Amino acid sequence: MINPAYNKNILIFLLSSIGLIALPHAYHLPLPVFGFFAVLLVWRFLGVWQPQRLPKGLLLLLVSVGGLALLYSQHSGILGRDAGTSLFLIALGLKLMEIKSERDLYLVNYLAFIVAASQFLYEQSILMAAYILFVCCVLFATLVFINSYVANTRVALKKASVIIAQAIPMAIAIFILFPRVEAPRWLLFNQQQQAKTGLSDSMEPGSISDLGLSDELVFRVKFTGAIPPPQLRYWRGPVLSQTDGKRWTQAKDLSYQQRAKATFSGTVYQYTLLMEPQDKNWVFALELPAALPKTLRQNAVLQLLSVDALNQRTEYSLSSYAQYNTGASTPQEIQQAKQLPATPSYKMKQLVRQLGGFDSTPEVFIGQLLTHFRQQDFHYTLTPPLMENNPVETFLFETRYGFCSHYASAFVTLMRVANIPARVVTGYQGGELNAVGDFLEIKQAQAHAWAEVWLDKQGWIRVDPTAAIAPERIEKNIDINQLLPGGAIHYVAPSSEAQAAFNWLQKTRQLWGNVDYSWQRWVINYNNANQSHFLSSFGIEDFKDMVYWMGAIIAVIVATLSGFLLYQKPTTVDHTLIVYKRFLKKLAKAGFNQGVGEGARDFAERIKPKLPTHAPSIEEITEAYLQQRYGVKASAVGLQHLKTLVNHFKI
Template sequence: MKEAVPRLSLGWLLSTFVLVISPHLLRLPIGVSALIAVCIVWRVLIFRGRLAFPGTAVRLLVVVFSLPLTVLSYRGEGAGLDVAVCLLILGTSFKLLEMRRRRDMIIVLCLCYVLTMVGFIYSQTIPAALLALVNIVVITSALITLYRDNIHSSVESNTRLAVRMVAQSIPLAIALFVLIPRVAPLWSMPIPVSSSTTGVTDEMSPGDVSRLSRSAALAFRVSFDTQTPANEDLYWRGLVLDSFDGRVWRRGGSSLLSFEILERLRTPSRGEVLGEDIGYDLILEPTQQSWLYALQLAQTNTADIVQDRYYTLQTRKPVTQRYRYQVRSALEYRADVRLSGALRARALQLPQEDSNLRAREFARDLRRASSDDEGYMLQVLRYFQEQPFYYTLTPPALGEASIDEFLFDSLQGFCEHYASSFVYLMRAANIPARVVVGYQGGEVNPFEGYTMVYQYNAHAWAEVWLPGQGWVRVDPTAAVAPERISLGAQAVLANEPGFLEDSRFSMMRFRDTQWLNALRLRLDAVDYAWNRWVISYDETRQVDLLDSLLGQQLRERIFLVLGAVLALFFLIAAFFLLRGAPAQMRDPATRLYLRLAADLAGSGMIMRHRGEGPRDFCERLARQQPELADDMGRVTGLYVQCCYGREGNEAGREQLLQELMARIRALRLRVASPTRRLWLRLLPRHY
């Protein structure tokens, strides 16, 4: 029964375990959850004496079957990480059934710490961090119960101690977080993601953008180095779509090139910066796509980002976690003053089998009536403005000739309808044009001064190439519903039936209640700060921070100094630990006497027991090694007299000590090993 499992500790441990795995339960297959529950109940029944510990056969059976079953239940998902986490949790629950002694409980609790860390793979938000903190407190107090007997152990006092310990360790954790060198991971984890919020896709058909407006999910957050530009300047370009098949707009040409090829090509941007550029810092929510959002005309010098011929930005890997990048954009620019043949051909492409005959005719007539391309463009925009076009989230469905039906029959549409038909009309008049999808506008958070861009800010607009001006951004939506651009989607769409339909419980719906809205903005500001300072704290930011705190010179040395201090600390600790003896032994006679004992042990003659007094030791030695009996007897006599005997005068004591030293030395020379003997001769007499 020794070191049996204490009742209080078991209760703590089981509740700790449940708490720690609870965030994982949603992801686990139902069978695994059931198995875990069985393990817990079984352990409780063992404690109550209803069941026995499972035998070797049962344990073997469970392990042998649960392993393939787990892998099978994840079949098809191909996520190795989920399987690994599931197996870890299962293994921990099986360990519950083997938990006989305190040592086992400590193992389970250590596994609980690991499981808490595993939680961060799935979520790195503030609530997740707070939950982890709570978990750590609970696990720690469970550990404390293990080291306290039932008399001194109460839930309250253990928790108090655990909170104190965790609170004390937080400053250290922060210091380590800031200071420990950040090394890029050797391998990256295949992060499982939910595909529900991917934002803008690389295809646009009628209804795609309006679908996004149902969601109040965050797309990205931006903070500008200087003043935030006006809402109507915030056209966050995502992708350029220039291939139209009559219904769907797709990417084409070089925008389909992969990152590696683009990186190899890496041609200098052919855009011309006219005015001041503005810098901003963007944190993109996971999109599962590799393109990034930026204002035209974007420049970046991040190694992981390239720009293609369409001035869109692409990153090396799909954005599966929050991704932070810095861009500078010139809002006044000229792009592609000379248009290459291939690009021009792409920008003029129209469907091969086109049924939008009315639109073609309309374009032909209108072009004939206008003096030049720009005049034609303004005519088209005026058409949008003057006809009773209606900007709505729920336009009627369109048939085969979607452009015709929209332009001349229904007159109801969302931005993709306008952008699509506008570009069509441009191309029909032989003017290069293309569709751009991305986000428009954003909401400034008044507390922190950054801009939040939501999925409902998704937008589609057009770019038209005009001779001498290059690509010019034209937003037909602005002609129909100017307030959409100046005030934002929120202001225009708030009363639309479909708006935010997918986010019924989003706080966004309550933005008319002032305090709730303020709360929403505050929470978002906190979350933003968390992402900016904690989640995206990497090597570069660490170096920047340390530079600003310490200056470059000091920073370069701080790791050296820190490392040296740590190394020294561990060396000293190791020295005292390995030496095995406390440093307080100052009595020279005892020190020598113990060295003699060590030599005797080293020579294999006799080992002094810890609790053996000098006379007992001497007697035992005399029995085992009679030839040493006389010498040892004399040494022991002198030692006893020296250390335990009556205090004589100083001189007498000194003389006694000298004699003892001489005798011990002589005896050690007799018994020590050859190397040790050499040391003895080399070292001073009192060694």
């Protein structure tokens, strides 16, 4: 049974630890499941002071059956990441209802460690890792409570922290050198609800503007050399060729075979791209990638697609050129890029004729149309008016307020009216520079749409109508504080005090962003390939070398810790232990010896039945010794009291 003197302290400490461990799951698991666990936890807390209120017999059986029924109703089974985590959480809550012995405390403790580890199935940030390390330290302190009779929370936490700190160097060595075992795909949990993406494989007026204020990270980019200027940072995504007049979609026939080989010239940009989890297999490369890793494919419209699902962070090394020629196109591709949902209206044809679309070269018409956007009172806004019917004409001839999707769709439509092949390209434009780590962060706020036009002997060329009407959108990142109530861009010069505060906050944010980026690259994304690359720089090439190095480093760590423990300076004389050993000698003369590794309390419980007349004295001496040596109320008076008890003890 649990020692009554420490029962309440142990339970309160353990239940508090479990509450901390389960707390992050409130964000991930269904509310009824977490609510059921919370009720059980509160119920068990009340049972610390009123044990008679805990469920027993039939009531406990009904509560258990209810928990299983709730689990099945929320997940339709027990397989998968969410269902498995919910199962462990509910099992932990039910086990709390029947704590009767130290064995139950151990089982609850070990189950709580599993629940803590399951948090990494949802989030792997450095903050979450620090939080889980903290709660595991608190949970480990519970084991210290149970095994050493430490009634002081601070002392228990200190002991647990020291033990964990001693284990960290060995954990780091094993993490770096132990072979990375990649789980088979059929063993991976379905994490689709965790995967995120902002862009869609279709576009409607205003669909991209919905992302304009989102601070959600999409990917990070680290360049080997110079970073391209903002006007060249176009990160290519889905290409949309089909339209019904309102909605733009991808062409149906998009094979992985490129129609012609692109040629490149000018500056090459080499970079490492770290994608955040998403539910699509799209990889947003800088236009236009030339060298691709084996895990990427390029479809007919030059969009990069991953062979594997991107439901976890994935890193790619790429090379791109800002100057390129996409090469010849197929008749089918040209035909798709001329498709119109209906015969153009008179106003549309008149505008194209006015701008020279029917008579001049495509290059001249493109220039005239961009000039038209600049000079005819068009406005760039994140909150354009609603355009339900015929949105392109409504935008061109009535509202003249739009986001990048409005300008791109209107531009491509006018190109097609002039019988010039054109299509919409979606992706991201720009990127916020982290000056501390010298890398770019691309967020959903940088979601963008632009146009591609087919020109003879030049291939598909990029034309961005947004750059004509709002060049600051391309040259700077939009700040939500610079938006007027209508959504138009408005730059206000801040005061010197506000600017200083902003600079400090930005530097702090970038510093943290750099720490998080390094954590994601070198810890979370430390897979087989990264391990091989890292270890090869130290001359560790194969499995045998890894094992030798790991064994050697662990041996050095163990020897260092052992030496530290064995050759510490002598501590002060423990008078309490000296007095207790006098007590043990008196018992030894009567034939009662303390066993190797046997604690003071266990020894007392073993010999009391054999010395019933001395049992009260043995119990009193043992409690005084434990309190004086491990408790919070140790004092000279307590030591003197222990001496008096031992002096008067006789067999």
